[in-house]
Amino acid sequence: MVPRSCARHPRTSVSGARVSFDRACVIGAGSIGSLCAGHLGQVAEVSVLVRRPEHAAELNANGLRVSGKSDFTSRVTAATDPDELPVPELIIIATKAMQVEEAAAAISGRYPDAIVMTIQNGLGTEDVVAAHGSWPIVSSVTFMSGTKESDSHVHYELDTATWMGPFHASGTSFETVKEIGALFESVGLKVEVLPDLRPAQWSKLIFNASVNPVSALTDLPHVQLFARRDRDSDLGHLMFDLIEEGKRVAAAAGVELFEDPWEMNSRAVQQGSTHDDEYAHVPSMLADVRAGRRTEIDFILGSLVREAHRLGVAAPLSEGLYRLVKARDRSYDE
Amino acid sequence: MKVGIVGSGAVGSLFAAHLGQLDDVETWIYDVSQAHVDAINANGLRLTGVGEIHTHPVATTDPTALPQLDFGIVATKGMHTRGAMEATGAAFAGGAVCSVQNGIGNEEIIAEFVPAVIRGTTFPAGKLIEPGVVQWDTAGSTWIGPFEPKPATMEQVEALAEALTRSGMETLGLEDARGAQWTKLIFNAASNALCSLTQLPHGRAAQNEQVRWVMDGVIAEGKAVATALGIEMEKDPAIFLEESIVPALDHKPSMLQDVLAGRLTEVDQLNGGIVRFGEETGIDTPLNRAAWSLVKGLEASWKL
Numbered sequence: 259m260v261p262r263s264c265a266r267h268p269r270t271s272v273s274g275a276r277v278s279f280d281r282a283c284v285i286g287a288g289s290i291g292s293l294c295a296g297h298l299g300q301v302a303e304v305s306v307l308v309r310r311p312e313h314a315a316e317l318n319a320n321g322l323r324v325s326g327k328s329d330f331t332s333r334v335t336a337a338t339d340p341d342e343l344p345v346p347e348l349i350i351i352a353t354k355a356m357q358v359e360e361a362a363a364a365i366s367g368r369y370p371d372a373i374v375m376t377i378q379n380g381l382g383t384e385d386v387v388a389a390h391g392s393w394p395i396v397s398s399v400t401f402m403s404g405t406k407e408s409d410s411h412v413h414y415e416l417d418t419a420t421w422m423g424p425f426h427a428s429g430t431s432f433e434t435v436k437e438i439g440a441l442f443e444s445v446g447l448k449v450e451v452l453p454d455l456r457p458a459q460w461s462k463l464i465f466n467a468s469v470n471p472v473s474a475l476t477d478l479p480h481v482q483l484f485a486r487r488d489r490d491s492d493l494g495h496l497m498f499d500l501i502e503e504g505k506r507v508a509a510a511a512g513v514e515l516f517e518d519p520w521e522m523n524s525r526a527v528q529q530g531s532t533h534d535d536e537y538a539h540v541p542s543m544l545a546d547v548r549a550g551r552r553t554e555i556d557f558i559l560g561s562l563v564r565e566a567h568r569l570g571v572a573a574p575l576s577e578g579l580y581r582l583v584k585a586r587d588r589s590y591d592e
Numbered sequence: 593m594k595v596g597i598v599g600s601g602a603v604g605s606l607f608a609a610h611l612g613q614l615d616d617v618e619t620w621i622y623d624v625s626q627a628h629v630d631a632i633n634a635n636g637l638r639l640t641g642v643g644e645i646h647t648h649p650v651a652t653t654d655p656t657a658l659p660q661l662d663f664g665i666v667a668t669k670g671m672h673t674r675g676a677m678e679a680t681g682a683a684f685a686g687g688a689v690c691s692v693q694n695g696i697g698n699e700e701i702i703a704e705f706v707p708a709v710i711r712g713t714t715f716p717a718g719k720l721i722e723p724g725v726v727q728w729d730t731a732g733s734t735w736i737g738p739f740e741p742k743p744a745t746m747e748q749v750e751a752l753a754e755a756l757t758r759s760g761m762e763t764l765g766l767e768d769a770r771g772a773q774w775t776k777l778i779f780n781a782a783s784n785a786l787c788s789l790t791q792l793p794h795g796r797a798a799q800n801e802q803v804r805w806v807m808d809g810v811i812a813e814g815k816a817v818a819t820a821l822g823i824e825m826e827k828d829p830a831i832f833l834e835e836s837i838v839p840a841l842d843h844k845p846s847m848l849q850d851v852l853a854g855r856l857t858e859v860d861q862l863n864g865g866i867v868r869f870g871e872e873t874g875i876d877t878p879l880n881r882a883a884w885s886l887v888k889g890l891e892a893s894w895k896l
Contacts, residue, residue: 475789476889483892491864493892496885499878538896578809578879581802582886585790 283346285361289404291352292412296324297445299332305343306336316409326414355557362390380557384425395425399462419448423455457516464504464519467559470543471579479538485524503573510569552589596620596661599668602718605726610759612647619649631724641728655679664689670861681705688744695861699739708744712736713772737769771826778814778829781862782807784847785883795841813877820873859887
């Protein structure tokens with residue numbers, strides 16, 4: 259781990275890119291936001307913008323503890339109002355997809371010299387951010403996962419990579435992406451920087467758009483059944499067919515996938531990344547349904563279904579599951 | 593006439609209680625629940641709701657206590673058909689046995705154990721609320737007809753239909769009862785599986801435009817398979833669904849009741865049945881297949 263005393267000096271990562279972010283702000287401290295803030299807090303001055311005053315108070319009092327794959331506590335400055343936080347050079351929007359609008363509105367007109375990075379599931383959050391400012395935007399998708407144990411403690415479960423690339427419409431240079439990648443690497447997070455993120459973004463979208471809805475509707479964590487295709491009724495058939503639909507939509511959109519989502523699914527359920535046979539990841543959509551929280555279905559499977567309609571690709575399974583999750587999602591009852 | 597009800601859950605109890613009103617019918621109940629059987633023998637069988645009926649059939653958990661019976665009415669859940677027929681088959685060696693179960697595939701199993709089989713489809717529904725007492729939620733008709741390749745005679749079919757109708761359960765005897773069976777199969781495949789996956793009651797689910805889109809798709813696939821099999825529907829399941837919304841607005845279909853209680857469901861006999869016959873006839877059934885897999889996944893989640 260890079261010692262805290264080095265935090266105010268430019269550093270050079272193994273990949274050679276200069277790391278030049280002294281002040282980062284993470285918006286939204288769910289499990290991914292907390293993992294980012296906790297790790298970056300080891301080398302930079304990290305602020306956290308949250309919605310609940312008691313969440314901010316707890317972070318200010320206790321710092322942010324990371325356990326599991328990493329083990330340390332970082333000091334952070336937290337608030338519910340950006341006026342109370344230092345001016346950041348890097349802003350990571352780590353809210354759920356449906357809260358990106360609110361997050362971007364909160365920094366609208368501020369920090370003209372900052373870089374903004376999005377790290378949501380699904381498609382389209384960069385456009386939401388771009389409507390609020392002319393910051394260079396870095397797109398990312400992450401495969402890390404963790405569980406919030408409390409407002410000031412996150413348990414780091416899967417230390418898989420975060421993929422990042424320039425959001426071309428905002429004029430972001432690949433050099434900028436490499437700098438952010440180097441910053442992440444300097445605190446031990448795994449990174450893959452890509453000149454075009456769309457192949458990776460779509461790979462993860464199709465993976466998420468199959469695993470999450472099936473998990474939310476069956477109450478099953480991501481277990482080996484998701485890849486089993488022995489009997490006619492085995493879930494692996496449904497997963498395979500859903501993924502095939504997603505691949506047809508990607509092909510129609512002109513996107514060549516970075517990884518085959520079916521292989522991602524098969525590999526994920528082999529517990530290869532945890533070496534723990536008992537481990538079964540609870541996808542965020544299942545956690546949301548169990549807690550009665552609004553799911554990200556509109557941004558995940560919903561964005562795939564909208565693309566299928568736009569491109570004229572038949573996707574009856576995707577549309578069916580999208581609609582069932584919408585109905586299962588009790589947050590729409592009010 | 594001696595009639596044995598095999599499996600006295602909600603539907604079996606509706607049949608038993610009604611038949612129990614007839615002086616010329618001796619009604620027996622075979623059920624595996626000792627508490628239910630004891631309550632019936634001590635206090636009789638009571639229906640409440642759509643109508644109030646209180647009769648005294650003879651109940652037993654011991655299949656060897658059954659006399660030789662003229663008719664059987666099997667009303668177990670689909671996954672218990674085989675076990676129930678292994679136990680009771682001998683009592684029907686000279687009679688005809690009618691399934692009033694959900695879905696398809698039960699008559700095939702019954703035919704392994706008895707000489708004459710009747711295909712049946714019934715619409716009345718309810719809920720067992722305590723041993724010996726059943727909440728009767730919906731009234732409706734029953735359609736019965738000979739099941740190939742081990743058919744009961746039309747005389748047997750008509751005799752059973754006459755007795756049931758006279759007891760207050762309107763029953764139609766038909767040469768070909770597949771149309772009614774597939775009407776209900778498709779209706780149930782749409783209602784049960786999707787109510788279970790969304791945890792919404794029947795009418796609420798059908799009123800929800802998201803669920804309705806999937807229900808309509810499940811029904812369209814089922815109708816395509818039925819057409820390929822040369823079956824003429826008793827009634828269009830889509831119209832049937834529309835008409836059921838208000839009367840069954842807050843009714844929890846049996847599969848949803850099973851899911852909420854963590855019991856195995858009849859999805860293999862419903863959406864799974866449509867998928868199987870779809871494969872035989874070359875009809876694609878993606879939404880039924882999805883619903884089947886998802887409900888099986890839900891069942892698997894209870895074992896984790």
